[in-house]
Amino acid sequence: MKFPTRYAPIDLKPSIPFRLNHHHPHHPLFIPQSLLLSHFSSTHPSPPHYRSITSTTTPQDPPEHSADLFHYTTGRWLWDEEQQLRDRATPFNASSLQKIAAQSVGAKTCTSIAKLAEGSFNKTFRLTMDTGLSVIARIPHPISGPRIQARTILRIPTPQVYAWNADVNNAVGSEYIIMEEAPGTQLEDVWDDLSLEQKIEVVKDLVQLENRLLHAPLNRYGSLYFASENIAGAVPAEVRGYVSIELKDRVRRRFVIGPVAHRKYWSKERAEMTLDRGPWNHPQEYILSPAHREKAWLQQHAVPKPDDDPPATQTSPASHISALENYIQVAPYLLPKDPTLVAPYIRHTDLHAANIFVHWQDVFSAPLILQARRAKLVEYNGEIVLNAPANFKDLDADEKSRIRGYIAKDIPLLDKALRCKHGRMRCDSIDFVGGTWDDEIIPLREALIRVERYWDNFGHEIPCPIHFTPEELRIHAEESAGWNEVQDFWDSVSGIVSRDGWNPHHLYEDAVAMFAELRGLGLGRMKGMEREVFERETRWAER
Numbered sequence: 001m002k003f004p005t006r007y008a009p010i011d012l013k014p015s016i017p018f019r020l021n022h023h024h025p026h027h028p029l030f031i032p033q034s035l036l037l038s039h040f041s042s043t044h045p046s047p048p049h050y051r052s053i054t055s056t057t058t059p060q061d062p063p064e065h066s067a068d069l070f071h072y073t074t075g076r077w078l079w080d081e082e083q084q085l086r087d088r089a090t091p092f093n094a095s096s097l098q099k100i101a102a103q104s105v106g107a108k109t110c111t112s113i114a115k116l117a118e119g120s121f122n123k124t125f126r127l128t129m130d131t132g133l134s135v136i137a138r139i140p141h142p143i144s145g146p147r148i149q150a151r152t153i154l155r156i157p158t159p160q161v162y163a164w165n166a167d168v169n170n171a172v173g174s175e176y177i178i179m180e181e182a183p184g185t186q187l188e189d190v191w192d193d194l195s196l197e198q199k200i201e202v203v204k205d206l207v208q209l210e211n212r213l214l215h216a217p218l219n220r221y222g223s224l225y226f227a228s229e230n231i232a233g234a235v236p237a238e239v240r241g242y243v244s245i246e247l248k249d250r251v252r253r254r255f256v257i258g259p260v261a262h263r264k265y266w267s268k269e270r271a272e273m274t275l276d277r278g279p280w281n282h283p284q285e286y287i288l289s290p291a292h293r294e295k296a297w298l299q300q301h302a303v304p305k306p307d308d309d310p311p312a313t314q315t316s317p318a319s320h321i322s323a324l325e326n327y328i329q330v331a332p333y334l335l336p337k338d339p340t341l342v343a344p345y346i347r348h349t350d351l352h353a354a355n356i357f358v359h360w361q362d363v364f365s366a367p368l369i370l371q372a373r374r375a376k377l378v379e380y381n382g383e384i385v386l387n388a389p390a391n392f393k394d395l396d397a398d399e400k401s402r403i404r405g406y407i408a409k410d411i412p413l414l415d416k417a418l419r420c421k422h423g424r425m426r427c428d429s430i431d432f433v434g435g436t437w438d439d440e441i442i443p444l445r446e447a448l449i450r451v452e453r454y455w456d457n458f459g460h461e462i463p464c465p466i467h468f469t470p471e472e473l474r475i476h477a478e479e480s481a482g483w484n485e486v487q488d489f490w491d492s493v494s495g496i497v498s499r500d501g502w503n504p505h506h507l508y509e510d511a512v513a514m515f516a517e518l519r520g521l522g523l524g525r526m527k528g529m530e531r532e533v534f535e536r537e538t539r540w541a542e543r
Helices: 033-038 063-070 081-088 094-104 145-152 187-193 196-214 245-254 268-272 283-301 317-333 397-410 412-418 423-432 442-453 470-492 505-525 528-537
Strands: 075-077 110-118 123-129 134-139 161-165 176-180 223-226 255-258 502-504
Touching: 063 110, 075 081, 075 505, 094 110, 094 123, 094 134, 094 161, 094 176, 196 412, 245 255, 268 283, 283 317, 317 423, 317 442, 423 442, 442 470, 502 505, 505 528
Parallel strands: none
Antiparallel strands: 075 502, 110 123, 123 134, 134 176, 161 176, 223 255
16 A cells, blocks of 8 residues: 555544554554555565765767666655656656757757756756857656746746657657756745744745736646647636736647646556546536546556554555545535635645745646645645645745735735635635555545534535435544544654655665564564564565
């Protein structure tokens, strides 16, 4: 079973007791047997240690000298490492990329290429020309539309795109985008050294950028493409906000809104399935689509998981289909009636200190209320934002108050979305519906239970269309109790290893030692078949 890492664990207190297990910060004193049995086990051995990002190459370099350009080298995985590395291997023709980059900026040659960073979905390179100019290349990058639309139409200072190609059969052998290198220093590197007034100025700049995005609602929900790409099913993009007629015409000529390019619509067998990927006219169509997508995939491709991979409802495709059918019944009533809160907007939902330089990952037009969040840079623990970054919790009350005040005053539409009545309850099930099989079913089921429990607060005149029986609530409470223990465990080791087993090179040996210790604890406590399965699936911890 894979743990969901794209969202923080939701608090399950409304339906079950929420327990906090107190662990040593690095070596937990207690770990649930269910976790030991199935949640950090794997039969995949790890390949040899990979070097960190230091690789550079020139057009004359032999291929073996540039191998690290194509492989993931930033960290390691304790389990499933071979598959994780295969998923992140990006073979491409570096010489062709260098040649195209040089041509795009009028240089004679590109003298070097160096890998700067890599994440789950792309690698970033710096290419230096004979003129001394440096540009940035990213591979892969399936759509450059949102970035170019933001720069061209809204005058948001994202890097200029020099060249791009979304055809994997090009000379580079991969999708790519080449853009200018943003000047300056990452905000993450200097934030702690800034004065309060300097931090306020940064927030003011962010507010201005947010305002520009919120002045440009679009006419459909989906991904943005160039009109010249002739995307099937796409419609001309229309800006319905307060921009000039000239700019509106420019958008209509250059861009279209087409099928959503989010990876969840294209992963595994979904890429070959006939699915509703948009573009959508109505927000209800948008939020129903992931449920129909997952239901179709489960019916055609899901294979029941072994009984030793608890909880039972997680391993049964029928349980997931049932949860999706419940969601489909309530989804039309979840969104607020205020049209400004469900209009299609493009927003950057991942603004944190390390991402300013701006990073647009999975950007598409979606209902505002589903994207409304404060920049992670200024998150705080409270009613709306659930997880505070370390740099914000250290601010004093005056700093927090002033920063929040600027956001509320100068972006009233965002503030309105953040304060929508029962907004979190409305959005939770929408957020969780798209990945219960690969992640977990418990968060979606908990969100749906809350919808039924507080249905009268939504103001609908009809009864709640779904109902959970006492037996279903009992099973959910039992399974959720173990789920809470799992979240506690992963929180306790978050400084060493992430939920998918990733950790940085310098902590790899510490992480292996920690899980070897946990393996010993589990073997000492378990008996019978449970112990046999656990012993077999945790052999990777004996390095």
